[in-house]
Amino acid sequence: MTSAHAGATTHAGVGRSISNLLYRRSTLRLLLLLTPPLLWFGVVYLGSLLAMLAQSFYTFDDFTMEVTRELTWASYKALFDDANADIVLRTVGMAAAVTIASGVLAFPIAYYVARYTEGLSKGLFYVAIMLPMWASYIVKAYAWTVILTKGGIVYWLITRLGLGGALEWVLELPYVGGTSLSTSNLGRFLVFTYVWLPFMILPIQAAIERVPPQLLQASADLGARPAQTFRTVILPLAFPGVVAGSIFTFSLTLGDYIIPQLVGPPGLFIGSMVYTQQGSIGNLPMAAAFTVVPIVIVGLYLSLARRLGAFDAL
Amino acid sequence: MRALQQVDAGLHRRDGRPLSHVTASVELKQISRHYGTVRAVESVSLSIQDGEFFSLLGPSGSGKTTCLRLIAGFEQPTSGSLLLHGKEAAGVPPYERDVNTVFQDYALFPHMTVRDNVAYGLMVKGVDKQKRYAEAEAALELVALQGYGERRPGQLSGGQRQRVALARAVINKPKVLLLDEPLGALDLRLREQMQTELKSLQRRLGITFIYVTHDQGEALSMSDRVAVFNKGGIEQVDTPRGLYAKPRTVFVARFVGGSNVVEGVLARQLTGSDRPFSVRPEHIHFARELEGDRLGVEGKLVDVQYHGATSRYTVDVPGSSPLNVNLPNSEDETGRPAIGEAVRLAWSRQAMVELEPGA
Numbered sequence: 267m268t269s270a271h272a273g274a275t276t277h278a279g280v281g282r283s284i285s286n287l288l289y290r291r292s293t294l295r296l297l298l299l300l301t302p303p304l305l306w307f308g309v310v311y312l313g314s315l316l317a318m319l320a321q322s323f324y325t326f327d328d329f330t331m332e333v334t335r336e337l338t339w340a341s342y343k344a345l346f347d348d349a350n351a352d353i354v355l356r357t358v359g360m361a362a363a364v365t366i367a368s369g370v371l372a373f374p375i376a377y378y379v380a381r382y383t384e385g386l387s388k389g390l391f392y393v394a395i396m397l398p399m400w401a402s403y404i405v406k407a408y409a410w411t412v413i414l415t416k417g418g419i420v421y422w423l424i425t426r427l428g429l430g431g432a433l434e435w436v437l438e439l440p441y442v443g444g445t446s447l448s449t450s451n452l453g454r455f456l457v458f459t460y461v462w463l464p465f466m467i468l469p470i471q472a473a474i475e476r477v478p479p480q481l482l483q484a485s486a487d488l489g490a491r492p493a494q495t496f497r498t499v500i501l502p503l504a505f506p507g508v509v510a511g512s513i514f515t516f517s518l519t520l521g522d523y524i525i526p527q528l529v530g531p532p533g534l535f536i537g538s539m540v541y542t543q544q545g546s547i548g549n550l551p552m553a554a555a556f557t558v559v560p561i562v563i564v565g566l567y568l569s570l571a572r573r574l575g576a577f578d579a580l
Numbered sequence: 581m582r583a584l585q586q587v588d589a590g591l592h593r594r595d596g597r598p599l600s601h602v603t604a605s606v607e608l609k610q611i612s613r614h615y616g617t618v619r620a621v622e623s624v625s626l627s628i629q630d631g632e633f634f635s636l637l638g639p640s641g642s643g644k645t646t647c648l649r650l651i652a653g654f655e656q657p658t659s660g661s662l663l664l665h666g667k668e669a670a671g672v673p674p675y676e677r678d679v680n681t682v683f684q685d686y687a688l689f690p691h692m693t694v695r696d697n698v699a700y701g702l703m704v705k706g707v708d709k710q711k712r713y714a715e716a717e718a719a720l721e722l723v724a725l726q727g728y729g730e731r732r733p734g735q736l737s738g739g740q741r742q743r744v745a746l747a748r749a750v751i752n753k754p755k756v757l758l759l760d761e762p763l764g765a766l767d768l769r770l771r772e773q774m775q776t777e778l779k780s781l782q783r784r785l786g787i788t789f790i791y792v793t794h795d796q797g798e799a800l801s802m803s804d805r806v807a808v809f810n811k812g813g814i815e816q817v818d819t820p821r822g823l824y825a826k827p828r829t830v831f832v833a834r835f836v837g838g839s840n841v842v843e844g845v846l847a848r849q850l851t852g853s854d855r856p857f858s859v860r861p862e863h864i865h866f867a868r869e870l871e872g873d874r875l876g877v878e879g880k881l882v883d884v885q886y887h888g889a890t891s892r893y894t895v896d897v898p899g900s901s902p903l904n905v906n907l908p909n910s911e912d913e914t915g916r917p918a919i920g921e922a923v924r925l926a927w928s929r930q931a932m933v934e935l936e937p938g939a
Binding site for chain 1: 654674681683685688691700
């Protein structure tokens, strides 16, 4: 017994003794497992974020176009200039609209996929939802400019349906309209919603899927009509998913700088402003200050959602 | 007052008095539920009386839970008729049925406090907050959980969640309470305690309990009557005493109390008939010689299991599956046979119950 055991140990060699060592020393195992990702997360991810935060307090000299390491609030103060505040409001307004529309569109789809599909049909739905994400994002944005342009397929369809007058009326509305669909805020909104919708569907679907069917039966059993069950059980339990999805759509819209350039009226977005500031002007502190804006907004949004009890079910 | 009368009725039933004056609260007539080619429930007929503690007992997959779900309204029958208090209930959704369910895994709403869970049934009816919270507190008191209202289900132990589920299910004052293996997830001691509490709760509320379980001990100790399910159908409906003393089929004899079923060659040899019969393990003795009207068989002791108050002796006999003998353990156990010894088993004719063949 003992000799056989000893023989096996010598035979197994280094691989097994390392395995055994790691099995006995769980701290060592954990350390080995976590060091690479923690290094990545700590240095590359958080480190660059902190570096950026630090840079937003540096001083930019308008005449020499140089950045010096003197700390100042100047960039943040500049955020409140009319032109810059405009950019922030324009971006946040669009992000909010896109998020709400995505939520409204995504919920029924997510609900259907979570509750009524399984196996193959569920797989097909996943593919259908993710398929648009497989194509290059820039290609899709360009494709939309063609779709929405005057003489494009949308105009053709609307004219065929005899709704040309209605479209013109919509395009004359303030904030929504523009000279054509592809240069209107409406068009930009459509493209954003199209591009980010999957990011809203998937978390909501995952949240609804986690709601045990017994809870819905219990609710019906206690006398709740389907609408009441939806409001008091499904919606609250799916809400963390809605919040997660809205963080995606909201922050992705806040940070985007390509769609605003390709579709919609002139006027910078936060993303395009960051691009301009750090690219052509070289005002890194201002670019950094602009980048802090979405972080702060999402932070405020999350604390608000928490106040409202969005994460109570977690 | 009504509750007290009902309690009386329940006690009388326990004593085997006639049931004719009570109305049927749940009636299943030739109910079937098929899933494709699977016949989960096949033409089951049952009549459950008002105020009765009725158990549906059977192994997993026997159709007992499907029956309960049919009564709750989570499933619709493929054919047959279901009457709740005399009214046809097929097609009526769960939220319009005057029955409530205690789920196997409790199904408490994780995002609500215990109080909101319990008050849920009143909340969806539009009862105002103050009133429903007062009633929820009363219901929590009924299950000895007063003061737990502020907690979340996640902060409670399994036994406490079980009680919350009970309180939530009785807040609407249903006439019928359905319990789907409610004690399955609890440990033995807690389960025994909850059995007593459930029984006393049923007496206090005076409502019908329909209780699904695979544990025959649980069914026997709590029920007024038990329906034994097997393969989607009912084998026998009887009082616990009736089931145990007079099993109708081979399945019931084996499933309820693990009786010995003698069939085939040995049965023919002993009775001259091809019909199988059952003998309870505690009705068999070791004997030197056969006396009087007793029947006997010789065999070899192959196993002894010690169960505390009793010991179970397994004896190989020719022409039959092994027979079990239960003997009480006394302070002096000399003279008991040892494993491998040849023994003679004996039992009286009264101990034999003729069975219908089957599984």
